[in-house]
Amino acid sequence: MRRLLDFFYDAAAWLAALAMIGVLAMVLTSILGRLLNFHLPGTDAYAGYSMAAAGFLALAHTLKKREHIRVTLVIGRFAGRTRRALELWSLAVATLLAGLFAFYSCRLVWQSHLFNDISTANDATPLWIPQIGMAVGTVLLFVAFVDEWVLEITHRRQPDEHDEEAQHHE
Template sequence: MRRFLDFLYDASAWLAALSMVGVLVMVLLSIAGRQLQFNLAGTDAYAGYAMAAAGFLALAHTLKRNEHIRVTLVLGRLTGRARHALELWALTAAVLLAGLFAFYAVRLAWVSWSIHDISTSNDATPLWIPQLTMAIGTLVLLVAFIDEWFLELRGNRRVVESEEALHHE
């Protein structure tokens, strides 16, 4: 199971990286179009879709690498059971919030698909397509938070606190 979950987080990160390449390609096409006097309709919208995809698809991988911003002012002073309890409380809240986020992201994509909603931009893209990346990203984030919750519950969770973070608090 661990290998599958790690593969899921890594695959999501690779898709996020490909989305960033997509942003680059769209921006370069837009620049080239202006310089060479041709217009590729929708490049700005597609760059935006790819940027949103990159952000959402990278969420779980960033969480699992402990690179999300954490406020450890109180947590850093606790040890033992008190720290474990606070971590579980925070992860429980995170699971609930990520669950709501994923539910509404999936619902948004579903509604857009069911009513055939399209972009108001000149690209006229069916909106469920870019919204699907948001739904997938939030679902993988929910899985990652549940994974972290179970690791913390069992006492197997490792949170590496960098020295740099400690210097800035």
């Protein structure tokens, strides 16, 4: 199961990287269009879609690599059982919020498809297509938080480097 989850996190990160290349391609196409006097409709919209997909698809991988910004102002003051209880509570709340975010992101994709919602820009893209990146990214973030919560409950979660440093100074 661990290898499968890590595969999904890594695959999403690679898709995020491809989406960033998509942003670059759209921006370069727009710049070249201005220089060479041609216009490719939708480049701005597709750059935006790609940027959103990159951000959402990278969330789970970033969490699992411990690259998210964590504010430890409160939790860093505690040790032992109190600290662990706060970690579990924080992960539970984050899991709940990520689950809600995933649910409503998937619901948005479904409703956009159901209502045939189309971009108001000149590209007229069915919006459910670029919204898939957000839905997949938020579902994977939810899975990653559940993963972290289970690892914490079973005492298999690796402590952050900063957490280790703080505990050594106590």
